[in-house]
Amino acid sequence: MREIRAGLLGATGAVGQRYINMLGHHPFIHLEVLMGGESAGKKYGEAAHWLFSDPIPEQFARTTVQAANPTAAKGCDLIFSALPSEAAKDIEPKFAAAGHAVISEASAHRMDADVPLMIPEINPDHLDLLNSQRKRRGWKKGIATTPNCTVTGLALVMKPLLDAFPAEKAIVTTMQALSGAGFPGVASLSIIENVIPYIKNEEEKVANEAKKILGSLRDGAVKPNGILMGVSCNRVPVIDGHMETLYCEFSTKVSPEGAIRAMETFRGMPQKLKLPTAPDQPIIVRRENDRPQPRLDRLSGSVPGMSAVVGRVRRGVDDKSLQLTLLSHNTVRGAAGTAILTAELMAAKGYLG
Ligand SMILES: NC(=O)c1ccc[n+]([C@@H]2O[C@H](COP(=O)([O-])OP(=O)(O)OC[C@H]3O[C@@H](n4cnc5c(N)ncnc54)[C@H](OP(=O)(O)O)[C@@H]3O)[C@@H](O)[C@H]2O)c1
Structure with missing residues (x-):
């Protein structure tokens, strides 16, 4: 599988931390850009109220949290979003419009007719909705979501x-x-x-x-x-x-x-x-x-x-x-884990380009 550069929206929250916890040693997804709201500008180690007994992996603790802006994620193939729904509503389409693939945990776009709501073991064929989404919205890669x-x-x-x-x-x-x-x-x-x-x-x-x-x-x-x-x-x-x-x-x-x-x-x-x-x-x-x-x-x-x-x-x-x-x-299978699995499936099926 080719190497994938990823960014993370909502990196400091409960779900964002689970991504940090799960992606430290992923074989081909490399988490390179951490984005937040009020914590933008701070070092991740200072901004996150860390919830796990394992320490924050060193490479992330020293990373500066960026504002949730597509320019911060330039060069990323994929954006994971762990934003609250109200923020996700406008922010996620901006990243999709900038050419990123977005995989979102938020409810904002889950029920949109052209947005796949994924559990890869159940409905891998629903990724096909991305093709009509791309055509209709003019996005290069588009938004996929994972469930509540x-x-x-x-x-x-x-x-x-x-x-x-x-x-x-x-x-x-x-x-x-x-x-x-x-x-x-x-x-x-x-x-x-x-x-x-x-x-x-x-x-x-x-x-x-x-x-x-x-x-x-x-x-x-x-x-x-x-x-x-x-x-x-x-x-x-x-x-x-x-x-x-x-x-x-x-x-x-x-x-x-x-x-x-x-x-x-x-x-x-x-x-x-x-x-x-x-x-x-x-x-x-x-x-x-x-x-x-x-x-x-x-x-x-x-x-x-x-x-x-x-x-x-x-x-x-x-x-x-x-x-x-x-x-x-709920934060592994119910959130970050299913989104990471969706990213792996999208990579295997050629949806990440
Ligand atoms: N918790 C779960 O088990 C679970 C499971 C599945 C799905 N979800 C969904 O996942 C999403 C995140 O949940 P969570 O539990 O991790 O929430 P959370 O702990 O409240 O974290 C929210 C994150 O979003 C950032 N944020 C908030 N407003 C923002 C804005 N306007 N612009 C940019 N960043 C902003 C916060 O950054 P700052 O700290 O820097 O402000 C923080 O990193 C929600 O949509 C939730 O419904 C949660």
């Missing part, structure tokens, strides 16, 4: 189930970690010894984004998956790792054993291509009654944090329904 952190693990688990058994309805209840709200996030007095049963705009995003990702590409557009979804989102006092319970109704009989087989044997294009950030097994199924757990299982798998971990797979109210619990690491 709650959607990533959920859609990954739903994909093999829906492929194996036609599904009608999914009811999802989430228990979302604090780092999902960025830094400083939820006030400590609001969340310690507490659960908050509301996350603004989250329930709509989970349903709409999952349907787009699980939808099919026809005549140059994504037809969303028709499954009915009910979603309840909760914030819980866990640092990293979103847990979710999924209840699914199917139009045919389904057995827990059949569902487990479908999930455990699921592999996608990243596994076939042996992309560096692709876990050997995208879904790990635990048999113990008390797993998965965020503290114990969020970094599972051959690429730590890139596999969804499922447990408690059991029959629902009848033999056409199933229940299970799933866990995925």
Whole structure:
């Protein structure tokens, strides 16, 4: 794979730091430009409120944070964006207009009809939307996006189930970690010894984004998956790792054993291509009654944090329904990891030029 020079928008935030953590030793993506908002002009080591126990890699600690301007990223093939949505709305198109490929974590452009919303194991063909986006908007490379952190693990688990058994309805209840709200996030007095049963705009995003990702590409557009979804989102006092319970109704009989087989044997294009950030097994199924757990299982798998971990797979109210619990690491699989995997897929498929 040819060497790729990358820039990072939102480098100092919770997700930006995960990129720094994951890209220190990437075989062909080299993170060269760090960009921020209020921290522009400072050394990264002074500007970032570093959240990991490993120190900031030396090469990044000494780097000066640049303003979020395409001229700062001149020479970069690819821009990762970990900007808040309001900032991403205008800033990301400026980078795309300047000829960069942008892969965004923000919600601003996820649901645009000509913007792919990617989980590389599920919908690698959706990258084809970039071709119409380039034509329509006159951009050389364009914007691809990755989903909300709650959607990533959920859609990954739903994909093999829906492929194996036609599904009608999914009811999802989430228990979302604090780092999902960025830094400083939820006030400590609001969340310690507490659960908050509301996350603004989250329930709509989970349903709409999952349907787009699980939808099919026809005549140059994504037809969303028709499954009915009910979603309840909760914030819980866990640092990293979103847990979710999924209840699914199917139009045919389904057995827990059949569902487990479908999930455990699921592999996608990243596994076939042996992309560096692709876990050997995208879904790990635990048999113990008390797993998965965020503290114990969020970094599972051959690429730590890139596999969804499922447990408690059991029959629902009848033999056409199933229940299970799933866990995925929100800043790895739910954010930087899926974006890096998307970049690797785009490089392998020639979308980065
Ligand atoms: N946290 C998660 O688990 C997760 C998962 C998936 C997706 N996301 C999405 O990823 C994005 C980043 O989330 P986060 O949790 O990392 O947020 P965060 O901790 O609040 O970080 C925001 C970053 O954006 C920069 N920024 C803010 N306003 C800016 C502006 N006007 N111009 C340039 N830079 C600006 C900040 O830089 P300064 O510090 O220099 O101001 C900071 O680096 C959001 O869109 C979020 O919804 C988050």
